[in-house]
Amino acid sequence: QQQVKQSPQSLIVQKGGISIINCAYENTAFDYFPWYQQFPGKGPALLIAIRPDVSEKKEGRFTISFNKSAKQFSLHIMDSQPGDSATYFCAARGYQKVTFGTGTKLQVIP
């Protein structure tokens, strides 16, 4: 019930393409869904987040799409750049803590 399933595990996208990472959850008590970006040797940093009463949130090239009935949400990175190469984690906020997905390693090739 506390799991957040994330796919794919790794992703290679050409520069300028769209990167899509998907997550699914079971616990309907989750009330906030952040995405974190992590560069090698660093801690994750909050990238963008959404509440379940909103179906989409966009910040620059990053968009979260949220499907409450399907209990799924996804991160779309438009016009992907080599500097976007990092590991991305979806997450879900429950009671007193956050559960993270297993991560997606994104590589954007020139």
Next chain:
Amino acid sequence: DGGITQSPKYLFRKEGQNVTLSCEQNLNHDAMYWYRQDPGQGLRLIYYSQIVNDFQKGDIAEGYSVSREKKESFPLTVTSAQKNPTAFYLCASSVIPTGYGYTFGSGTRLTVV
């Protein structure tokens, strides 16, 4: 600048030794967390604390211990009872109510030699 400082960046431990990882924050956050990161397994919660002198076990607390004597500090001890301690350890903090955005440190990579 406000942030979280983890030290050391790299740590080597001999089997049977206890080691302590440091985590200090100057963000005035009430809640602090320790996560373990292994390839392909994401971030798994070890311990968390929402107030000084109080902490709760996370999903993988066995073989670890913590203390929270000051609001700014949340050290993690990896004991000899932890059978597979080699991992990347991340400390985080947040305001209360928790979860609306963590600030993470840069991590400590622990290797058993």
